[in-house]
Amino acid sequence: MFPDPDIQHLDDVSKHGGRVRSFRHERGHWASYVYAVFHPREEFREMLEELQSAARKHGVTLTKMEEFHISLSQTVILRHHWINPFVQSLKDRLCFVSRFLCVADRLKVYVNEEKTRTFLGMEVMTGHQQLLEVVSEVDKSLQEFNLETFYQNPSFHVSLAWCVGEVTEPLQGACLLELQKVVDEFEDSDVLTRFYADEIRCKCGNQVWSVPLR
Template structure:
């Protein structure tokens, strides 16, 4: 191969690579607010997770602010989470060319589920696997069995691609605030005070802890897929 031909081939290769749409690692929100990525950025590999989205009313956000004030009075600084959701999978590494197949598998497995209600009825403390961040979460009680069945179906899809499944004996929850580091022990000491704030909120806003689940979401890199329930 001549030098000129080699150079032409090399230029074509770079042009093709530029046309591949990938999430921008520099703009990854996981790098904001002291967060770290669950795994290093790899070209052609997209962070993917399945979840139920929740758009909180203003009253709910006011309750979260009260929780933050109580925590701050005990020396624990919490920040409101960037997006409210109930996870149905871990965050896994999905190769770009697997995405259409994975989405089709999810669509097939979730097509039989009907809409249902989830009720969040108590507070608990959670940490990420890396123990770099601690979360204050609202536990799902009503709707738990339905969440478990859906998570099992999502696990079936993940296994098709040899990806890690969800946690055993999961505690389905909606994270509302978090802090940097492993702070479970400290927050558990004030959990009773925090639960008082939450229960007072429920007494005056009895519907704000309920989520009517009409769709399941899957985010892969910068792509969002939704699956409507019957």
């Protein structure tokens, strides 16, 4: 079970808000990743709108994420006939993992490897060790298929919004301090930024598999 060597990272411009595709699409090959689900309350989206407004004052236009999650793997390529065995491997390894509390209340700026998008995220502090343990199991499943494992010393986070290109400098300093103040002073922010990781998902192309935690 070896990935094809001709699968390459590409920077072809897509037509989705100026975003850039990371992988060439090939028949029978599916871009896939593993993540923990975060279901935000309606008030969380109101807080995010305030963050967008504050960022605009510093010349940064942020686009809200369509969904919110914590990545537990890099994006890898699975052949079609690998998908079911890979998902089953995840289920076998995670079936004894209990759900756990996560608190993500510290804002941080992230850039993808291709430096084509910049993200505003909330870093997970409480729950970090449990996420490392989940990643350890996910990595074992990836290694079964000779796929790349997750980053060393990861910063687990929930991406909130993004913009095209590398724009870390405008988001840092005074801007980031003001954004953090929005979170800290938002009513019930201590409730909105905490949640239980009770489900791990694997997305392959447009298909999603769920692995509930105990």
